[in-house]
Amino acid sequence: MKILVIQQKMIGDVLTSSILFEALKRKFPKAELHYLINSHTLPVVENHPHIDAFLLFTPKMEASKLEIWHLIKKVRKEQYEIVIDVYAKLSSNLITFFSGAAQRISYYKSYTWFFYTDTVKRKDEPTTRAGLAIENRIQLLEPLGLVEEPIPPKIYLTQQEKQKAFDILQLHGLKTDSPIFMISLLGSGPAKTYPFHYMAEIIDHICMETKEAQILFNYIPGQIKEARDIFELCSRKAQKQIFFNVFGKGLRDFLGLTSFCTAMIGNEGGAINMAKALNIPTFSIFSPWIEKSHWSVFDNGTTNVSVHLQDYNKVPYQEIKKYKHLKKQSRFLYTQLKPELFKTELSRFLNRVQKRQHG
Numbered sequence: 001m002k003i004l005v006i007q008q009k010m011i012g013d014v015l016t017s018s019i020l021f022e023a024l025k026r027k028f029p030k031a032e033l034h035y036l037i038n039s040h041t042l043p044v045v046e047n048h049p050h051i052d053a054f055l056l057f058t059p060k061m062e063a064s065k066l067e068i069w070h071l072i073k074k075v076r077k078e079q080y081e082i083v084i085d086v087y088a089k090l091s092s093n094l095i096t097f098f099s100g101a102a103q104r105i106s107y108y109k110s111y112t113w114f115f116y117t118d119t120v121k122r123k124d125e126p127t128t129r130a131g132l133a134i135e136n137r138i139q140l141l142e143p144l145g146l147v148e149e150p151i152p153p154k155i156y157l158t159q160q161e162k163q164k165a166f167d168i169l170q171l172h173g174l175k176t177d178s179p180i181f182m183i184s185l186l187g188s189g190p191a192k193t194y195p196f197h198y199m200a201e202i203i204d205h206i207c208m209e210t211k212e213a214q215i216l217f218n219y220i221p222g223q224i225k226e227a228r229d230i231f232e233l234c235s236r237k238a239q240k241q242i243f244f245n246v247f248g249k250g251l252r253d254f255l256g257l258t259s260f261c262t263a264m265i266g267n268e269g270g271a272i273n274m275a276k277a278l279n280i281p282t283f284s285i286f287s288p289w290i291e292k293s294h295w296s297v298f299d300n301g302t303t304n305v306s307v308h309l310q311d312y313n314k315v316p317y318q319e320i321k322k323y324k325h326l327k328k329q330s331r332f333l334y335t336q337l338k339p340e341l342f343k344t345e346l347s348r349f350l351n352r353v354q355k356r357q358h359g
């Protein structure tokens with residue numbers, strides 16, 4: 001038996017949907033499990049013990065209908081018996097429908113249900129701390145007779161990757177027995193990025209509260225200007241505690257460095273989800289237009305904490321019912337999510353994770 005799971009687009013989505021494979025492998029131990037994902041997201045699920053093969057959706061495919069058709073033919077040739085379409089957009093609708101699979105599972109939509117043999121309706125409200133992103137994915141297993149408890153995603157690093165990260169930290173003079181905080185500096189776009197001067201204030205607060213704090217910035221070489229801008233906004237004291245040139249040059253390098261961190265702090269998004277999958281504590285700042293109930297994955301108020309404008313000001317959310325309609329106002333709404341609103345909560349978090357590190 002062969003089973004295909006489809007989850008295109010963002011790293012956080014691909015990581016979150018990987019939870020399906022553990023349950024599928026338990027139910028069908030002899031099945032061959034494949035994962036269709038965007039090529040740039042592969043590093044986040046490398047070495048996953050329950051995924052047997054990857055099909056990669058490349059930028060070339062995204063730009064060409066002919067290339068998508070070639071992918072459809074490749075999928076059909078694999079002769080999958082079950083296809084689970086988590087992505088549920090036009091490209092995956094077509095891939096699933098033409099796959100030839102006897103059972104085709106996805107979310108119910110009034111305009112795409114006919115592509116599938118089984119559909120499930122997304123929940124509107126979470127019933128566990130796992131969050132809707134996890135709970136809705138678990139529901140996709142129900143047509144297969146699987147009723148699963150929500151589980152957190154996991155990232156699998158090799159011993160060599162961990163050693164490489166340790167060596168980098170040692171080379172730059174970081175002490176792994178002292179607090180190391182990775183800062184999720186930038187979101188996936190301006191509408192998901194906490195204002196630079198506020199982020200600098202948060203970094204200053206971390207350094208003031210934790211005298212031995214060693215700060216790493218999560219950025220890629222193409223974002224060095226934005227990272228430098230935030231660095232320049234930090235206090236002189238904080239700048240001395242920032243190891244600006246220590247960063248992951250590739251995603252697996254970033255994961256290795258993160259695995260040695262005391263906590264990940266900053267913009268909610270893929271970096272926060274990856275830290276959670278490495279069992280690293282997180283303090284995430286949500287964009288005002290993103291629904292916290294969807295992506296506050298396994299937040300428990302202790303080792304995983306998140307803040308959202310709605311926690312402090314409900315007025316914008318009473319006037320506009322759908323979060324996506326707030327996206328155009330994100331810059332203005334972000335200005336209302338001032339650091340002083342949650343500095344006390346951040347201080348408590350810092351205290352807890354340092355005790356955890358030394359406990």
